[in-house]
Structures are given as C-alpha cells and as structure tokens.
C-alpha cells in the first residue's frame with residue numbers, strides 16, 4: 477500500500493510530499509523546495525528509505541533543494557518535462573531574487589513526457605504533462621491511491637499563476653480540463669500550496685475552471 481505525507485517547506489509554504497510503500501519502506505520525495513534538514517528528519521522519523529526525487533516543475537520553491545539532496549544522498553532526479561530547462565538554469569538567480577539559500581544547479585537523470593510512468597517498488601504513478609504555469613510542468617497520478625500531485629497547476633479554489641515568462645492562461649485551463657478532469661471527480665489532489673481538494677469539487681466550484 478502506498479502512503480504519503482505532505483510537509484510545507486520554504487517561506488512560500490510549498491507542499492513537498494513524501495510517498496512510500498508501507499511494506500518495503502521505499503520512498504520518493506516530490507518537490508523538495510527547501511528546508512532539507514526538516515525533510516530528512518521526517519524521512520528518518522518515518523523509517524523510510526529515499527530512492528528518488530520527482531519534480532513537478534522547476535520554480536525555486538519546488539526545486540530549490542533538489543541539487544543538494546541529490547548530491548548528498550546520490551538520488552536520481554526524475555522530471556520535470558524538458559520545457560522547464562530554462563527554469564532549472566535560472567535556479568541560482570531565482571534563489572537570489574526570492575531570498576532563498578543559494579540553489580545548486582542540476583541535470584535531471586530523466587526528463588518526463590506526457591504518458592510516462594514512474595515506479596516506486598511495485599507501484600506505478602502516471603505522468604501527465606500539464607503546461608501553462610510553466611512549459612515543462614508535470615503531475616503525478618496514482619490511480620491506486622486516487623491521488624494526484626499537481627504542483628502549481630490547480631489549487632483549492634484557484635489555478636496557477638500564468639504571469640511568469642513562459643506562462644499561458646489558455647494552455648493552463650486546457651491542461652486542467654483535458655488532463656486532470658479525466659482522472660475522475662473522486663480523485664483528491666495535493667496542490668503545490670494550500671489544502672487538498674477533489675477534482676469534482678473544483679469542477680463544481682472553482683471560479684477559474686468551474687463548470688468546465
């Protein structure tokens with residue numbers, strides 16, 4: 477059985493998630509944006525073994541501690557989609573701009589494409605490419621858990637910002653309606669910031685994409 481725990485990190489309260497298998501204790505970490513010591517304490521407290529880093533996109537609050545974590549624990553970096561290369565290249569500059577600890581550059585071990593899968597032991601999560609907030613944004617969907625880790629694509633009651641370079645509102649709305657909604661109304665999503673919600677609830681009430 478898969479389990480997950482979400483830990484808000486950085487001054488932006490970014491929802492970093494630990495996902496693990498309860499039998500084997502093998503774990504992946506989604507979006508280690510910062511506060512690495514706190515995250516590693518949580519890993520130790522849960523008694524899990526970190527095996528992989530999965531990234532939704534390369535904004536500093538999501539990817540800021542990736543380089544250091546990968547180097548310290550020799551972990552593979554999986555994702556995001558190659559469209560976020562320029563955001564990865566800009567991580568040192570992003571860390572200075574937003575007053576984060578100096579971020580290390582990195583090269584993903586594996587870029588992700590729409591329709592790819594990522595594996596954690598015997599468990600499979602499906603990857604959907606959801607551009608709009610950033611061009612290389614991906615989300616991770618676990619049909620088994622009925623959960624989707626959606627980064628900054630969709631929030632409870634809101635959607636991702638599209639005013640950064642490479643952002644596009646129409647593209648983001650299409651990502652949500654064409655790639656998230658088909659995961660099902662009962663699927664609960666873990667957004668990059670703020671509380672969880674379900675796709676059904678957002679379809680009914682989200683002022684940006686409700687009624688779609």
Ligand SMILES: [Zn+2]
Nearest residue numbers: 533535609628
């Ligand atoms: Zn973002």
Ligand SMILES: [Zn+2]
Nearest residue numbers: 490537628668
């Ligand atoms: Zn964010």
